[in-house]
Amino acid sequence: MSTVESRPLIGEGISRVDGPRKVTGAAPYPMDFSVPGQAYGTLVQSTIAAGRIVRMHTDEAAHSPGVVTVLTHENALEVGTGPASVLGASPPAPLRNDRIVHHGQHIAFVVAETPEQATAAARLVRADYEAAEPLLDLQDPRAEHLHDPWGMDHSRGDAAAALESAEVTLHSTYLTADNTNNPLGLFATLAVWDGDTLTVHDTSQWPSMVRASLAMAFGIPESSVRVLVPYVGGGFGAGLRAWPHVILTAMAARMTKRPVKLVLTRPQMFTSIGHRPSGVQWLSVGIRRDGELVALDHRSLSSLSMEDNDFEPFSSGTAFAYQCPNVITRDEQAKLNIAVPTSMRAPAEAQGNFALESALDELSYTLGIDPVELRLRNHTDVDPRNGLPWSGKAILECYEIGARRFGWSDRNPEPRSMRDGNWLVGYGMASAMFPYFAQPCMAEATVNRDGSAFVRSAATDIGTGTYTVMAQLSAEELGLPLEKVRFDLGDSDMPDSMMAGGSGLTGALGNAVHDACRRLVRSFVDLVRDDADSPLMGISPHDVECSDGRIHLMGCPDRGESYVDILARHGTPQLSATGSSTPPDAKEIGLSLAGAYGAKFVEVRVDPDLGLVRVARVVSAIDGGRILNEKTARSQIIGGTVGGIGMALLEDTVTDPRTGRIANGTFADYLVAVNADVPELDVVFVGEPDRGTPTGTKGVGEVGLVGIAPAITNAVYHATGKRIRSLPITLDTLL
Amino acid sequence: MRDVASERDVDSRSTVNERVVTLDVNGRTYTLRLDTRVTLLDALRDRLGLVGTKKGCDQGACGACTVHLDGRRVLSCLTLAAQAEGREITTIEGLTGADGPHPVQRAFMEHDGFQCGFCTPGQIMSAVALMAEGRAGSDEEIREYMSGNICRCGAYPNIVAAIRAVASGGGHDAHL
Numbered sequence: 001m002s003t004v005e006s007r008p009l010i011g012e013g014i015s016r017v018d019g020p021r022k023v024t025g026a027a028p029y030p031m032d033f034s035v036p037g038q039a040y041g042t043l044v045q046s047t048i049a050a051g052r053i054v055r056m057h058t059d060e061a062a063h064s065p066g067v068v069t070v071l072t073h074e075n076a077l078e079v080g081t082g083p084a085s086v087l088g089a090s091p092p093a094p095l096r097n098d099r100i101v102h103h104g105q106h107i108a109f110v111v112a113e114t115p116e117q118a119t120a121a122a123r124l125v126r127a128d129y130e131a132a133e134p135l136l137d138l139q140d141p142r143a144e145h146l147h148d149p150w151g152m153d154h155s156r157g158d159a160a161a162a163l164e165s166a167e168v169t170l171h172s173t174y175l176t177a178d179n180t181n182n183p184l185g186l187f188a189t190l191a192v193w194d195g196d197t198l199t200v201h202d203t204s205q206w207p208s209m210v211r212a213s214l215a216m217a218f219g220i221p222e223s224s225v226r227v228l229v230p231y232v233g234g235g236f237g238a239g240l241r242a243w244p245h246v247i248l249t250a251m252a253a254r255m256t257k258r259p260v261k262l263v264l265t266r267p268q269m270f271t272s273i274g275h276r277p278s279g280v281q282w283l284s285v286g287i288r289r290d291g292e293l294v295a296l297d298h299r300s301l302s303s304l305s306m307e308d309n310d311f312e313p314f315s316s317g318t319a320f321a322y323q324c325p326n327v328i329t330r331d332e333q334a335k336l337n338i339a340v341p342t343s344m345r346a347p348a349e350a351q352g353n354f355a356l357e358s359a360l361d362e363l364s365y366t367l368g369i370d371p372v373e374l375r376l377r378n379h380t381d382v383d384p385r386n387g388l389p390w391s392g393k394a395i396l397e398c399y400e401i402g403a404r405r406f407g408w409s410d411r412n413p414e415p416r417s418m419r420d421g422n423w424l425v426g427y428g429m430a431s432a433m434f435p436y437f438a439q440p441c442m443a444e445a446t447v448n449r450d451g452s453a454f455v456r457s458a459a460t461d462i463g464t465g466t467y468t469v470m471a472q473l474s475a476e477e478l479g480l481p482l483e484k485v486r487f488d489l490g491d492s493d494m495p496d497s498m499m500a501g502g503s504g505l506t507g508a509l510g511n512a513v514h515d516a517c518r519r520l521v522r523s524f525v526d527l528v529r530d531d532a533d534s535p536l537m538g539i540s541p542h543d544v545e546c547s548d549g550r551i552h553l554m555g556c557p558d559r560g561e562s563y564v565d566i567l568a569r570h571g572t573p574q575l576s577a578t579g580s581s582t583p584p585d586a587k588e589i590g591l592s593l594a595g596a597y598g599a600k601f602v603e604v605r606v607d608p609d610l611g612l613v614r615v616a617r618v619v620s621a622i623d624g625g626r627i628l629n630e631k632t633a634r635s636q637i638i639g640g641t642v643g644g645i646g647m648a649l650l651e652d653t654v655t656d657p658r659t660g661r662i663a664n665g666t667f668a669d670y671l672v673a674v675n676a677d678v679p680e681l682d683v684v685f686v687g688e689p690d691r692g693t694p695t696g697t698k699g700v701g702e703v704g705l706v707g708i709a710p711a712i713t714n715a716v717y718h719a720t721g722k723r724i725r726s727l728p729i730t731l732d733t734l735l
Numbered sequence: 736m737r738d739v740a741s742e743r744d745v746d747s748r749s750t751v752n753e754r755v756v757t758l759d760v761n762g763r764t765y766t767l768r769l770d771t772r773v774t775l776l777d778a779l780r781d782r783l784g785l786v787g788t789k790k791g792c793d794q795g796a797c798g799a800c801t802v803h804l805d806g807r808r809v810l811s812c813l814t815l816a817a818q819a820e821g822r823e824i825t826t827i828e829g830l831t832g833a834d835g836p837h838p839v840q841r842a843f844m845e846h847d848g849f850q851c852g853f854c855t856p857g858q859i860m861s862a863v864a865l866m867a868e869g870r871a872g873s874d875e876e877i878r879e880y881m882s883g884n885i886c887r888c889g890a891y892p893n894i895v896a897a898i899r900a901v902a903s904g905g906g907h908d909a910h911l
Binding site: 015016018019020021022023024025026027028029031032034114115116117120182183184185186231232233234235236263265266462463464465631632634635636638639640641642643666667668672673674675676678679680681 | 770772773777780781784785786787788789790791792793794795796797799826827828830831836840841843844845847849850851852853854855856859874877878879881882883884885886887888889890891892893894895
């Protein structure tokens, strides 16, 4: 057993380098930017879910005080569609035609001198519609289905035959609600044209994608578009796409020849930037009486909008979560008249894991095997899909250390056996993982003559700590104190980065930073290769290391010199190098790339008279590979845990079944966890650096959420004897 | 089919009504000619450039816009600018003293009481007021009286830790 070792600097719980700006209100978010002469945009959205616009009435609005223009499909600029990405096709262009495919679709854009004037005028825009009956029910037989839209369906062995002959079987259906990302920062776009050059401040987790989308929309080169986003008020997936309102704001700015700023309202945040789709899952499990899994058949149907894509393969994790010889996973999506779903923290895995971990818990009672023990019996050190060993999977440590910290052995296995006064007490647990994901990434590192360093990439820090951990990593690679290193991001003019999503950025960007710093050190060594005044003359770049602002012979700190001395002697103001990373090929390295793993242990209290569920404590034991910063990594896990508490107990985007209108699109009606809902959360990191990548990190942005919901419902079962298979848990189901 | 909601609003449309409003913000006096519909939040952000106060819902439900009026916490999105006339307004920008950040600001950094940082100005303004209200006596009390401030990143346990640290260190009356 080992806890992750902290090397000096790396791993330390250093406070965020952007902390001083954030606590003083000085950190500028996209909505905080303004430019002289800017006009303000407001969206008008459809009040039907399906059909077409017969006529738009815009005269009154156009003549309202301060109004600059009113855009509808009748006068909008025709724009191109952006590029496809790993998340699917680009969202449809705005105001293309008279077709309505969901309630809350943008049908007009009012531009006025002030926000108040724009808002008032937007209320004067009217539409005559020819309404059609909307498809809103996930299981409506008329809905078109996409089968295996991501090519991730999996099959091995013969699940049907194994289920037929299994000693014990379980067939269950699980429901999960629509959840809405709801980052606290309202999404904002400020678009400024200068001739055919466009500068945009935009709430985005992926500036390079927004740049590409805007360039294609307006038929201009990417080099003519600059997307700036130094700070993001949260995203949780909502900022991974170039949404129609972004294109619309740039379109309005182009047509009015004015800078235009748009800030979405909170209700518009429910219809304009995606949400976690609702789903139904059918899971059949075949298992031996000794607890060995013999068959898993996991199918899902989730909701999709009419004209867009969403990456949401619910059942895909079941293909490799456990050792099991006979597995089938199948995912389908049903096209409905709803606003577009999108990735929300731990997409697909949050839902699929809920089904699988609920079923295992249920079977633990059927078989009389402790829930932790049942999982141990089905552990696999190799990826069952390809037979390769995992690059890192310390889930056994997660179980062991998590259970010990939690006091799992104090659990009386009998349901409804533990009480504290009137409260029923329940202990529940679940395994968690979030699969490996990475995209190509670049970074540029520079050392200046004064010995300071500047490293940059067009990434974003959505609160994960990218500014901080990348500065730490750069400082370590270059052998500089942290205060000498600045990491900059949030500008599409910088070297291309991958999205801040899929728990992939820390790994991919970290590896690019590692590469850039190595190349930079090599440039310094190359510079002095023939320099008789340098103690490094003739030394191979492979034989050096860096510390205290100096490059020196490995293991021999005396034989070397400082960056400052080298640059001064050569009359060079600075040296730069660009580095990159690409996801490694599993076959080439002989390892299946592992994401983060975890074990979650939860204690709940249930009031038997009211059906009220309170989470009393949570222990999360996490294998996140090498942890760059204990403080920010822990915050990622507690943040995910809070999201998981919301998913289990509170969050449910309710769509009116007749009109398709979201009925609870405000923070007063859509409940998220608040401070009083959250107890002390214990987090422990275990494992070792991942073997698949140079920096050894795994992303920890999503694994914190996964497993919390089933651990809670499993604890509720232990407390009450009632098995909940539908999220969120509502009071009535426990009475 | 007509858009019923829009029709209802047609008659209530307003032409611009303006008035001169004098605001005392962070010890400075500003005189502004404002549309009477302008909230204190929008006046601070759009007219005075004090963008540290955040808009998270504009409906009084998230707490991101929390400022102090005469030392008490209020939601600036539910307060018209005109209502704040003659009162002492303190925003996050006014919390940092000559001797550096307020103890609560320092504690939020030390305990990582934020992630994306967007709700943070409102959290800190609430936290400072909460201590003045005498509501930082226990973790339960802190959780309850900080529950008007949503943190979607889920930094709540660290926010509680930060407030607890300042409250137990006797720093509750600093700057107040």
